[in-house]
Amino acid sequence: MLSIVPTFAWLEGLAWTTALRESPFGYPLIETSHVACIVLFAGLVIMMDLRLVGLAFTNAPLAQIQRRLFPWQMATFVPSTATGILLFCVDPLRYYRNVFFLAKLVLLALAGLNALAFHLKTYRSEGWDEDPQVTATAWLAGAASLLLWSVTIVASRLIPNDWFK
Amino acid sequence: MKTKMFLVLLVVGAFCAVQPAHAHHAFAAQYDPNKPLTLNGTVTRMEWANPHGWIYMDTKEPGGKVKHWMIETAAPSQLARHGLKKADFVDGMTAVVKGYQGKADPGLANGRTLVLKDGRKFYIGSVGGPNDGAEPQ
Numbered sequence: 138m139l140s141i142v143p144t145f146a147w148l149e150g151l152a153w154t155t156a157l158r159e160s161p162f163g164y165p166l167i168e169t170s171h172v173a174c175i176v177l178f179a180g181l182v183i184m185m186d187l188r189l190v191g192l193a194f195t196n197a198p199l200a201q202i203q204r205r206l207f208p209w210q211m212a213t214f215v216p217s218t219a220t221g222i223l224l225f226c227v228d229p230l231r232y233y234r235n236v237f238f239l240a241k242l243v244l245l246a247l248a249g250l251n252a253l254a255f256h257l258k259t260y261r262s263e264g265w266d267e268d269p270q271v272t273a274t275a276w277l278a279g280a281a282s283l284l285l286w287s288v289t290i291v292a293s294r295l296i297p298n299d300w301f302k
Numbered sequence: 303m304k305t306k307m308f309l310v311l312l313v314v315g316a317f318c319a320v321q322p323a324h325a326h327h328a329f330a331a332q333y334d335p336n337k338p339l340t341l342n343g344t345v346t347r348m349e350w351a352n353p354h355g356w357i358y359m360d361t362k363e364p365g366g367k368v369k370h371w372m373i374e375t376a377a378p379s380q381l382a383r384h385g386l387k388k389a390d391f392v393d394g395m396t397a398v399v400k401g402y403q404g405k406a407d408p409g410l411a412n413g414r415t416l417v418l419k420d421g422r423k424f425y426i427g428s429v430g431g432p433n434d435g436a437e438p439q
Contacts, residue, residue, distance in 0.1 A: 159352070159378055162379065227352070228351075297353070
């Protein structure tokens, strides 16, 4: 089997990843930005999800809420991901075999697929927004999103604990 | 109304600022505060790294057997604030580290103080360790 370890070792040994790993301010700045962007992103996603499951903004049309929140969700998702990739590059050999990190990747993929399915199918299907009562598929997308993003955040928070090596 | 909101935010902000910057994982999750130890040995390598530094140290067991230690330190910014430099670590130098034993891994420790061969003493602990007086006042 082709091993990815040499690639990660090479990445970890690069001048810029080493500089970031040893930096007094660069790393904490990226780490803090990562968390701050995720907090903003999660908050924006949760508001949309709460509308989908019928707990918030129930008197406003769904499409309107979606239209207003979506650009902000993307504006916080992009820097969250970029800083996340940077943090991984700084210490790839530590993360790639961390159980919680791997769980986080799987959960991220699931949350992403759920969002994608909603945006490409439900959101574009006709009449999904007209009824004040949300369609079952839309409700399910919101509930799944709430659950998946919450668990993703919990898994992320556990990454620093190298309980299983 | 606005003034009230501002005051609330100010108070909340002040509390956040007073809270010491927390280490990214709890001391108690990995280290045993009831197992203090003093390690006297050879520093084979030092990883001056975020989010924690690591001192790799070899000590001699009573029987003469060499034991390898992996000692967690604070982040580079904190080590630097306490006067340490990356250049203070030379592979093969002797040093004394006081700290606490890891819970699961017998070769794991959390460093609190470091004494170099020239006698200089540094606090190397991360925030969140036990209140044992090692932390500079």
